[in-house]
Amino acid sequence: MEIAVTVNGQLRRADVEPRTLLVYLLRETFGLTGTHVGCDTTHCGACTVLLDEVPVKSCTVLAVQADGSSVMTVEGLETDGRLHPLQSAFSDHHGLQCGYCTPGMLMAAWALLRETPHPQPAEIRRALSGNLCRCTGYQNIVEAVADAAQRMAQEVG
Amino acid sequence: MALELSEPRPLGKPIRRKEDARLIRGQGRYLDDIVLPGMLHLALVRSPYAHARIRRIDVQRAAALPGVHLVLTGQDLAAAGLAWMPTLAGDRQMVLAVDKVLFQYQEVAAVVAESRALAEDAAALVEVDYEPLPAVVDPYRALEPGSPILREDRDPPSNRIFHWEAGDRAATEAALARSAVVVRETVRMPRVHPAPLEPCGCIADYQRATGRLTWYVTSQAPHAHRTVLAMVAGIPEHKIRVVSPDVGGGFGNKVPVFPGYVAAIVAAMRLNRPVKWVETRTENLTSTNFARDYHMTVEIGADADGKVTALKVSTIADHGAFDAAADPTRFPAGLFSIVTGSYDFPVAFAEVDGVYTNKAPGGVAYRCSFRVTEASFLIERAMQSLALRLGMDPVALRLKNFIPPEKFPYHSPLGWTYDSGNYRATLERAMERIGYAALRQEQAERRARGELMGIGVSTFTEIVGAGPSHTFDILGIKMFDSCELRVHPTGKVLARLGTRHQGQGHETTFAQVIAEELGLTADDVLVEEGDTDTAPYGLGTYASRSTPTAGAAAAVAARRVRDKARRIAAHLLEVAEDDVEWDGTRFHPAGTPARGVTMAEVALAAYTNPPPGMEPGLEGTVYYDPPNLTFPNGAYLCVVDIDKGTSQVHVRRFVAVDDCGTVINPMVVEGQIHGGLTEGFAIAFLQEIAFDEQGNCLAPNFMEYLVPTAVETPQWETDRTVTPSPHHPIGAKGVGESPNVGSPAAFVNAVIDALAPLGVTHLDIPLYPWKIWEVLHERGVAE
Numbered sequence: 001m002e003i004a005v006t007v008n009g010q011l012r013r014a015d016v017e018p019r020t021l022l023v024y025l026l027r028e029t030f031g032l033t034g035t036h037v038g039c040d041t042t043h044c045g046a047c048t049v050l051l052d053e054v055p056v057k058s059c060t061v062l063a064v065q066a067d068g069s070s071v072m073t074v075e076g077l078e079t080d081g082r083l084h085p086l087q088s089a090f091s092d093h094h095g096l097q098c099g100y101c102t103p104g105m106l107m108a109a110w111a112l113l114r115e116t117p118h119p120q121p122a123e124i125r126r127a128l129s130g131n132l133c134r135c136t137g138y139q140n141i142v143e144a145v146a147d148a149a150q151r152m153a154q155e156v157g
Numbered sequence: 158m159a160l161e162l163s164e165p166r167p168l169g170k171p172i173r174r175k176e177d178a179r180l181i182r183g184q185g186r187y188l189d190d191i192v193l194p195g196m197l198h199l200a201l202v203r204s205p206y207a208h209a210r211i212r213r214i215d216v217q218r219a220a221a222l223p224g225v226h227l228v229l230t231g232q233d234l235a236a237a238g239l240a241w242m243p244t245l246a247g248d249r250q251m252v253l254a255v256d257k258v259l260f261q262y263q264e265v266a267a268v269v270a271e272s273r274a275l276a277e278d279a280a281a282l283v284e285v286d287y288e289p290l291p292a293v294v295d296p297y298r299a300l301e302p303g304s305p306i307l308r309e310d311r312d313p314p315s316n317r318i319f320h321w322e323a324g325d326r327a328a329t330e331a332a333l334a335r336s337a338v339v340v341r342e343t344v345r346m347p348r349v350h351p352a353p354l355e356p357c358g359c360i361a362d363y364q365r366a367t368g369r370l371t372w373y374v375t376s377q378a379p380h381a382h383r384t385v386l387a388m389v390a391g392i393p394e395h396k397i398r399v400v401s402p403d404v405g406g407g408f409g410n411k412v413p414v415f416p417g418y419v420a421a422i423v424a425a426m427r428l429n430r431p432v433k434w435v436e437t438r439t440e441n442l443t444s445t446n447f448a449r450d451y452h453m454t455v456e457i458g459a460d461a462d463g464k465v466t467a468l469k470v471s472t473i474a475d476h477g478a479f480d481a482a483a484d485p486t487r488f489p490a491g492l493f494s495i496v497t498g499s500y501d502f503p504v505a506f507a508e509v510d511g512v513y514t515n516k517a518p519g520g521v522a523y524r525c526s527f528r529v530t531e532a533s534f535l536i537e538r539a540m541q542s543l544a545l546r547l548g549m550d551p552v553a554l555r556l557k558n559f560i561p562p563e564k565f566p567y568h569s570p571l572g573w574t575y576d577s578g579n580y581r582a583t584l585e586r587a588m589e590r591i592g593y594a595a596l597r598q599e600q601a602e603r604r605a606r607g608e609l610m611g612i613g614v615s616t617f618t619e620i621v622g623a624g625p626s627h628t629f630d631i632l633g634i635k636m637f638d639s640c641e642l643r644v645h646p647t648g649k650v651l652a653r654l655g656t657r658h659q660g661q662g663h664e665t666t667f668a669q670v671i672a673e674e675l676g677l678t679a680d681d682v683l684v685e686e687g688d689t690d691t692a693p694y695g696l697g698t699y700a701s702r703s704t705p706t707a708g709a710a711a712a713v714a715a716r717r718v719r720d721k722a723r724r725i726a727a728h729l730l731e732v733a734e735d736d737v738e739w740d741g742t743r744f745h746p747a748g749t750p751a752r753g754v755t756m757a758e759v760a761l762a763a764y765t766n767p768p769p770g771m772e773p774g775l776e777g778t779v780y781y782d783p784p785n786l787t788f789p790n791g792a793y794l795c796v797v798d799i800d801k802g803t804s805q806v807h808v809r810r811f812v813a814v815d816d817c818g819t820v821i822n823p824m825v826v827e828g829q830i831h832g833g834l835t836e837g838f839a840i841a842f843l844q845e846i847a848f849d850e851q852g853n854c855l856a857p858n859f860m861e862y863l864v865p866t867a868v869e870t871p872q873w874e875t876d877r878t879v880t881p882s883p884h885h886p887i888g889a890k891g892v893g894e895s896p897n898v899g900s901p902a903a904f905v906n907a908v909i910d911a912l913a914p915l916g917v918t919h920l921d922i923p924l925y926p927w928k929i930w931e932v933l934h935e936r937g938v939a940e
Contacts, residue, residue, distance in 0.1 A: 019274070033190035034183015036405070038354045039438040043859035046354055074183035083181070091177035092159050094828045098660030099180030100187065100354040100405030125867040132859070134354050134406050135660045137831030138867040 003067035007032070008076030016063045023047045023058035025066070026073060034074040034103045038132070045131030048104035049073045055111040057130070074103035077110070085151040086110060086144070095144035097135035105131050109145045118149055159824060162665075162680035166741060168673035168887070171824030175664045175679070185403040188358045188375045189435050196360065197226055199421050199434040200276035202266035202283045203444070204258035207294070207515040207852025208307070209287040211257060214266060219282040224271040227424055228283065231255035231265070234423065241310075242389045242419055245381070245412070245631055246489065248318070248480035249310075250518055252416045257290070259307055259478035260517045261854055262443035267420040269432055292515040292852035296452060296475035299512045307478060307513045318480050318511035323494040323571045329506035332467035336458030340542045345921050346531050348450040348475070348516070348846040350442050350856075351523040352864060353659070355405025357445050358435030359418045361425035369396050370425070374418060376401040376687075377411040377657055378697025381631060383689045385414050388632075390422060401687035407659035408836070409521040412483040412699050415445050439857045447516075447846055448523030450475035451509075451531040457539045463547050465558050468505040470496055470535065474520065476511050482520030483699070484527050485629045485636060491527025494571035495620040498536035499580050499790060500558040505570040515852040524836055524897040526621040526700035533617040537902030538919070541614070541909060545918055551614045551906065552593065556581060559616070566883075573620060575788045576882045576890075578816065583878045584616050584792040587814040590876055591794045604914055607938070609799035613907025617899035618790040621891040622705025626782045631696065637782045638706035639693035640714045642671065644722075644775040646764040648757025650675065650682040652714075655695010656707040657687045661893055662825045663703060667711050669821055670887060674715030675722075676742035676756045693778060701789070701891035704821070705882075710781035712886040717777035722759045725775075728768035729754050787882045787890035791815040793903040799911050801940040804930035806842065806908055808871040813900070816878045818890035826892050831873050833896025839865045840897075841904035845923050863923075 004013045007030060014029045026032045026049065035058060038046035042060040049058045050072040077084040086106050089095070096102040105128060112119060112127035119127065124145045125138065133141065159173035179185055216228040231253035234240040241249045254265045266283050270276040293299045293307060299316040306314045333339050359374040370392055376382050379399040387394035404411060421434040436445060452473040458466040474490060476482065484491045490509035497505050511520075522528070540558075544551040559580040560567045567575040588594075596612055603610045626635035639655040652671055656663060668682035675682075686692060695707060719739065726744035727734040736747045745753030763775040796810040813830055820826050843863035847855040856862040881888025901922065908924055909917060915936040920928055933939035 017274075027190075028192075032183070033186075036187065036355070037189065038356070038405075039859050041438065041858050041860065044354060044438075044864075078182060087181040090181050091173060094159065094171075094174065094824045096177060096180055097662070097828060097832065098354070098404065098406040099176065099185050102180055103183045106181070125870075129866040129868045132354060132864050132866065134352065134408070134836070134864065135832045136828060137833075137835035137873060138870050139831050139873055140828060142867065 001064055003064055005066045006070040008072055018064060020063040021059055022061040022063050022066050025063035026058060032073050032075050036100055036103060038100065043132065045104045045108060046101050048107045048131060050107055050111060053114065055108050074106055077106060086148040089144040089148035089151065093140045093144040093147060095136060095141040101131060101133045105133065105141060113149055113152060117153060121146065163678050165678060166673060167669040167679045169820055170822065172665055172669055172679050172822055174662050175668065176662060187355055187403045187405050188373060191360055191373055191402065193360060193362055193431040196431040196433055197269050197271065197428065198273040198276045199267055199269050199424055199432050200273065200280040201264050201417055201420065202268065202280045202285065204254065204261060204263040204265050206258060206287050206289050207261045207292040208290040209258050210290060211254060212286040212288055215284040216266065219268055219279040222279045222282060224275045225268060225279045226428055227269040229253060229267040229420060229424060239419065239423060242414065244479060244481040245483040246480040247486060250479035250481055252419045260515055261852055262440070262517065264416040267424065269424045269428065294514060294516070294848050294850060294852050296473045296512040296514050299514050307515060316513045318476055318513060319489045320508065320510050321490045322508035324506035325504055326506045328504045329467045329469045332504050333456055333458045333469060336466045337461040338546055339456055339458045340539065340546050341456045342539060342542050342919055343454045344535050344538050346449045346451045346534055347922065348447045349523060349840055349844045350447050350846050350862065351408035351410040351521065352442060352862065353406030353408055353410050356436045356438060356441045357411060357415060358433065359421050360431055360433045361422040362431040363425040363429065365429045370422065371398045371400065372422065373400045373402060375404055375411050377407045377659060377699050379657055379687055379689050380655055380694045381634065381696055382414060384634065389419065399689040401657045404657065404659035408524045409448060409699055410446055411659065412521060413446055413481050438859065442846065442862055443854045443857045444517050446481060446519035446521045447477070448519065448521050449531060453531065453535050455535055455539045457543050459543055459547065463549050463554050463557050465500055465502055468497055468502050470507040472509040474509050474511045475514050475516065476520045477514055477516040477518040479518035480511060480520065481518035483522065485623055485631055487628065488527060491522065491529065492620045493528040493532045495529055495573060495618065496532035496536050497569050497571055498533065499560060499616050499618045501560045502570055507571060516848060522700055524833060524894045526619060526623065526894060529619055530898045533619065533898045534902050537615045537617060538905060541906040542918055545913060552584065552588065555584060555614065555616050574785060575618065576785055576884060577880045578618065578788060578790050579878060579880045580616060580790060583790065583814050583816050586876055586878055587792040587794050587812050590814065590874065591810060591812040593794065596796060609801060609911040611797045611907040611909070611911025613795040613903040613905065613910055615793045615899050615903035615906060618788055619895050619898050620786050620788055621701035621894065622783055622787045623700050623702050624786055625784060634696065635782065636696050637780050638695040638710055639780045640707060640710035641693045641778040642714045642718055642776060644718060644760045646761050648677065648681065648760040650677065651685065652682055652711060653685045653692045654707045654711065655693050656698040656703040658698055661698065661703065661829065662822065666821045666825055667708060670708055670711045671715045674712055674719060701894045704889045704891045705787045705885060706781055706783055708889060709783060709886050710779045713781060714777040714779040717779065718775055721775060722756060724771065725759045725762050725768060726754050729759065729762055784884045787818065787885060789815065789817045789890040789892060789895045791895055791899050793899050795903040795907040797907040797911055799929060801933055801938055804926040804933055806924060806929060810874065811871050812874045813896060814876045814878060815892060815895055816880050817892035817895060818879065818881045818885065819888035820877065820879065821889060827875050829893045830875050830896045833894060834873050834900050835865055835870050836897045837900030838870065838904060841901045841922055842924050
């Protein structure tokens with residue numbers, strides 16, 4: 001099936017099998033390997049991307065469902081060579097170790113901060129509860145997201 | 158907050174991780190990100206039965222599917238002598254089953270096709286006719302007379318894999334008989350799975366014309382894998398290149414060699430095309446290596462004042478269908494003999510019987526230095542039981558029995574020489590941090606009101622850094638590790654090590670070690686691991702061994718380079734070598750600090766203006782054979798509140814004071830501790846790979862295998878004491894596993910402490926709410 005998807009601001013077309021999952025469209029057809037597969041069953045969140053600005057687990061979305069929509073992946077966070085405040089904060093606070101969950105975490109956190117610019121730690125934990133991390137114990141991730149929220153508020157302010 | 162990589166004198170500072178720059182941009186390169194021209198995909202056919210004879214395998218329909226290139230069965234492999242492969246534990250394991258299957262999800266056939274989806278489609282078309290056999294699931298039953306013999310290939314036929322023991326049985330039993338108090342407890346550490354977020358996988362790229370195999374693989378131990386491969390497949394070792402790219406977590410899961418790997422290599426050699434195999438999460442949880450499954454009975458003796466007298470431990474170790482642990486050769490039960498822990502036992506005895514059952518193979522060290530988690534959990538639980546029996550505060554019992562600082566190096570009754578520790582100081586720091594006395598007072602008040610509040614203690618000692626060559630090898634290869642340093646003419650450094658990080662931050666921390674020794678910044682040092690064509694031979698990253706072995710090699714290699722640099726500096730400064738001083742960043746003539754030369758200036762001279770008669774260049778390679786293991790330790794205190802209405806355990810506080818010797822990067826160390834505590838929490842409360850009576854795996858995905866999310870995970874409070882290792886070049890001990898080893902007992906002891914007024918002395922983990930619910934209802938205190 002022919003589909004057209006705006007990925008990180010760029011319109012892209014592909015011919016996909018109806019059963020192709022969005023994550024494989026991104027990874028294999030478009031070469032955007034920053035989005036990872038960790039569980040195949042919608043539990044781990046490594047494959048989280050934004051579909052029309054809503055976080056989805058792209059291992060459980062068919063590529064054809066994204067037809068006509070816009071998708072943002074971790075590769076779309078950096079603008080004009082400048083890291084997104086979330087990316088900087090994750091590094092500043094040691095919010096990643098092996099890095100496998102990181103792209104999904106960043107996208108889920110992006111969606112949280114769009115809805116809730118000043119989240120409490122408990123709200124951050126709840127917003128990230130669909131994203132598993134086996135390395136960090138989450139604490140530094142929560143700190144990174146809180147710090148990124150402050151930085152973004154300062155940038156806007 | 159991280160400090161920048163340009164920070165001078167970086168050792169001991171929270172330097173920003175070099176790895177982050179690519180990983181936060183989604184530019185990591187993990188195994189499944191690699192695509193080679195002409196690459197095919199492999200899927201495995203797996204057994205639905207835990208124990209069955211294979212009557213017939215029909216591959217015709219699968220092979221006929223357009224796009225399918227190859228279907229392999231055990232018979233095909235047997236013809237090539239590859240139906241079995243050796244395990245790192247000295248057992249052997251079926252690659253693809255030939256006559257019978259021994260666990261549910263066992264690999265039975267492999268299908269290679271144009272795409273992964275097509276390979277899965279074709280795998281579903283392979284028809285296997287099974288004759289189910291009775292499954293042996295309970296490891297105790299496996300040892301009973303009349304139990305079905307699972308491994309007919311073994312001589313003599315028995316479900317007992319090994320019997321191992323350490324210590325003095327007779328003296329221990331005599332001491333227990335004389336003891337005023339003896340507490341006996343059976344403690345089970347159930348089967349769990351490391352479950353790194355990235356599953357295991359490989360790409361085998363074989364070039365028939367040259368006979369060269371490049372094997373990309375999610376590996377914690379690339380060199381060991383190369384050697385095993387040379388032994389299994391008969392490929393000359395110099396024609397094998399193992400590349401372990403970015404690894405998405407390991408925790409012991411990525412140490413062994415798996416059937417899927419061998420199948421992919423065989424397929425690539427047959428087809429002369431690259432073949433990729435990446436497991437699904439279900440395949441990961443059901444077949445590529447569990448951990449624990451230790452069933453332990455402990456007897457701990459003490460005199461009436463609480464001074465411990467003896468420790469006796471008997472364990473049944475369920476290894477599943479094949480012993481696929483990755484323990485050092487002489488240690489079939491790993492380093493379980495650390496079971497006397499931090500306490501000065503006059504005498505002890507431990508024995509372990511390894512057993513075959515109809516479960517997936519393994520026994521890997523899940524964030525643990527080979528069965529150390531089991532040992533630590535057991536002794537810390539036993540100390541809790543003893544304190545309860547004696548009516549002593551568990552902290553007081555520990556303070557009474559700690560190995561005192563003046564006894565180090567300490568010779569344990571089970572044969573280890575502990576390098577260093579100051580257990581009392583570490584525990585006192587933790588008590589101060591948490592406000593122990595006030596908490597006990599609060600607990601008394603709450604108990605008086607009928608509330609369930611508990612305080613758990615765990616004061617563990619770990620044993621890591623395997624290991625000295627006189628004792629440690631895997632398949633005969635000594636467990637040294639290595640570092641090769643090259644200082645370029647402009648003073649920048651390339652360092653290659655035999656380890657392979659999976660999130661631990663070696664690219665940064667080893668750069669810090671080297672930079673500190675050479676007067677450079679971490680930014681000046683590029684650390685590379687994971688490519689056997691370029692890295693010096695090493696045994697890899699697991700068992701918290703990287704810092705004790707390769708980290709030591711890095712420091713010693715840098716010192717060798719600095720020794721040569723000093724001679725060059727003497728030439729440049731026109732003084733005698735003995736008159737050259739090193740101030741940490743520059744060489745200068747003694748007493749004339751203004752007239753110095755930097756390492757970069759010396760490096761340039763090494764290539765452009767070496768002293769007459771000196772070999773040019775500035776390099777150093779070290780294979781470091783550690784003189785002893787290191788013994789990290791810690792004191793963990795945990796406070797829980799139990800809700801009598803919901804049976805939920807709420808971890809109110811957790812204070813972890815670790816002593817891992819010299820700290821290279823406190824930010825990274827803290828991150829390791831957070832992660833390990835979270836895995837310890839998971840083991841205490843959530844994670845178990847359970848089986849039903851037919852041997853069906855009951856936790857084959859993340860719906861059933863409960864990995865903690867950010868919501869359940871407690872807030873961690875960390876602190877440290879620093880007692881350097883006397884034998885490590887920079888005094889470091891390793892830390893990645895301590896929190897996972899030490900924390901499960903702290904959680905469980907806290908829950909037992911909360912329930913102790915109800916007469917509860919023990920509960921088996923994981924402590925699911927239903928277990929608490931049962932207790933509260935039985936005791937009539939549920940609300």
